[in-house]
Amino acid sequence: MPAPTGVTVSIVQDRLYIAKGEASIVIENAGSDAISLTNASYSTPSLSGAVAWSGELTIPAGSHRSVTFPIPSTDCAGDAAATGTAQIGFATADGAASAEYPVADPYGFLGRHQAAECFAQQLDATASVHITDVTTRTTDAGLIAVLTVTATVQGEEAIRLDSVKSTTLLQPAGGGWTWEPATTVEPGRTATVLLEAVPARCDLHAIAEDKVGTRFDTTAEILGDPAVTGTLTLVATDAQRGALFDYVVAACGAPAP
Known part of the structure; x- marks a missing residue:
């Protein structure tokens, strides 16, 4: 049976x-x-x-729907510029039908994901970098949060932590949009970096709906020959995330929920 016409497929990842x-x-x-979908593979x-x-x-005419899936492990040898194909199955008035479609990647998700995952694998082979503590401190300018980042190099190549991006929730207490450790x-050494932070905004609705405000994209370098630069994401634990939310509520002068 012929598949429906006018079907296009893309891959995206939203916040x-x-x-x-x-x-x-x-x-x-x-x-x-x-159109009625019965199965899909990608x-x-x-x-x-x-x-x-x-x-x-x-899927009504002129509309779209999404099929969400856990992202499989990354193949670092695979070509991220090749966005792949999807096989879609349909139920039609004349019976089952299927067709293969090229998949668009309008926001460059595949390339970013592969680069981040593969750099993380390289970094994990030589070093451990994590947020290890969240505290608060009162300064002349008010209450600030202090995130402790601990980096231990167990491999044979030194690493460098260059910069950490602000998030929708937190930004550097000293101003600007990046910390520059x-x-x-x-x-064989361990180092700690202290990130002093203040709220990026005091919209408590945005805090309640936050999805990525405690995930800090960090530019790092593995100082091998040649050196490799990439981005790792420092992710707060559940306890640290709760502490950061409590801090933002307190710093914004709002009553605790």
Whole structure:
């Protein structure tokens, strides 16, 4: 049976799914009639293994729907520029139908994801870098949060922590949008970096809905030959995340929920 016409497919990851390690296949129906999906599979060279979904999903004419999936492990040898294909199954008035579609990557998700995951693997082989503590301190300018980042190099190559980006929740107490630790840690050594932070905003609704405000993108370098630069994400633990939320509520002068 022929598959419906006017179908396009893309892969995206919005803020809601970053912390969950998920992404979505978006199926758009540009045809004049509703379509009914029964299954979908997706594969691309930069992800190991195929994504598979089955169920019942109706997409009205001129609309789109998403199928969300856990992101498979990354294939660092795979070409992130090759966005892969999706096989979509449909239920039609004449019976089952299926077709293969090229998958668009309109926001460059696959390339960013592969680069971050593969750099993290390289870094993990030589060093451990984590947020190890969250405290608060009162200064002349008011209450600030202090995040302790601990880096230990167990491998043979030194690392350098260059900069840490602010988030929707927190920014540097000294102003600007990035912390600049510029700290080198030699093999066999441990170093700590203190990130002094203040609220980036005092919109308590935004705090309640926050998804990525305690995930800090950090530019780092593995000082090998050649050196490798990339981005790792420092992720607060649940306890640290709670402490940071409590801090923002207190610093913004709002009563605790």
